[in-house]
Amino acid sequence: MADVAPILETQGLKCHFGGLKAVDGIDFRLREGEIRAIIGPNGAGKTTFVSLLSGRTPVTSGTIRFRGEDITRMPAFKRVRHGIAYTFQITNIYQKLTVAENVRIAVLGRMQRDGSADLDDRRETAEALRAVGLSDRAQEKAGELAYGHQRLVEVAMGLALRPSVLILDEPTQGLSDSEIEDFCALVREIARTATILLIEHNMDVVMQLADRITVLNRGKLLAEGTPAEIRANAEVQAAYLGTGA
Numbered sequence: 463m464a465d466v467a468p469i470l471e472t473q474g475l476k477c478h479f480g481g482l483k484a485v486d487g488i489d490f491r492l493r494e495g496e497i498r499a500i501i502g503p504n505g506a507g508k509t510t511f512v513s514l515l516s517g518r519t520p521v522t523s524g525t526i527r528f529r530g531e532d533i534t535r536m537p538a539f540k541r542v543r544h545g546i547a548y549t550f551q552i553t554n555i556y557q558k559l560t561v562a563e564n565v566r567i568a569v570l571g572r573m574q575r576d577g578s579a580d581l582d583d584r585r586e587t588a589e590a591l592r593a594v595g596l597s598d599r600a601q602e603k604a605g606e607l608a609y610g611h612q613r614l615v616e617v618a619m620g621l622a623l624r625p626s627v628l629i630l631d632e633p634t635q636g637l638s639d640s641e642i643e644d645f646c647a648l649v650r651e652i653a654r655t656a657t658i659l660l661i662e663h664n665m666d667v668v669m670q671l672a673d674r675i676t677v678l679n680r681g682k683l684l685a686e687g688t689p690a691e692i693r694a695n696a697e698v699q700a701a702y703l704g705t706g707a
């Protein structure tokens with residue numbers, strides 16, 4: 463696998479906020495088709511790192527390549543067109559619109575992107591809602607849903623874009639145990655057609671889903687490996703998992 467060209471790659475990626483080195487020189491390679499988890503203590507730089515990948519936050523220095531093309535300075539909306547979708551922490555949702563209307567906006571955006579005006583947008587919307595288990599709530603106002611369900615609306619919006627890379631930032635926050643189980647099944651399903659980059663604090667979810675795990679600490683890459691390797695890594699245990707994990 464090591465010689466397969468990465469779908470997404472960073473070299474020496476940095477993002478400094480004044481004196482704070484939120485992301486401090488990260489070399490990262492994401493393989494096409496994998497589920498990669500990013501973990502690390504609070505403030506490690508995880509959200510900042512994926513914000514750089516999505517174009518939401520400007521890079522201080524270093525490069526980002528997508529399928530070999532330098533996208534370091536490409537605006538966020540163009541990255542979405544290239545197939546990099548990022549579910550924000552709810553900020554994407556129109557609170558006063560229904561769940562279905564929110565998802566339909568994403569579907570229509572993709573149709574415009576792909577020039578596929580002949581697609582049945584209502585059917586596509588219904589499919590995305592079914593995938594995340596929100597069909598029953600399609601006509602509810604998005605802003606009135608529980609927090610965890612609003613996160614799922616965002617995932618449906620991301621899915622509706624048919625991304626080749628889907629970046630999920632703490633998607634299971636606010637979900638019940640059974641909803642988390644359904645969500646894990648959904649991620650496996652999505653992974654059949656997309657590469658997934660997942661920031662996640664729930665270690666059960668990480669260990670269950672990830673093909674590989676990247677550990678960040680203080681803006682730097684601390685370790686990378688399979689779930690078993692990361693579990694056994696003493697440095698990771700000290701920095702993040704705690705020695706008892």
Ligand SMILES: Nc1ncnc2c1ncn2[C@@H]1O[C@H](COP(=O)(O)OP(=O)(O)OP(=O)(O)O)[C@@H](O)[C@H]1O
Nearest residue numbers: 479482483484502503504505506507508509510511
């Ligand atoms: N826009 C910003 N301006 C200034 N500092 C920021 C900004 N965004 C993030 N930071 C700081 O950068 C550091 C990394 O934050 P980031 O949110 O990327 O970490 P994280 O690993 O995602 O943390 P958490 O797990 O708590 O979400 C933190 O010290 C944070 O306060």
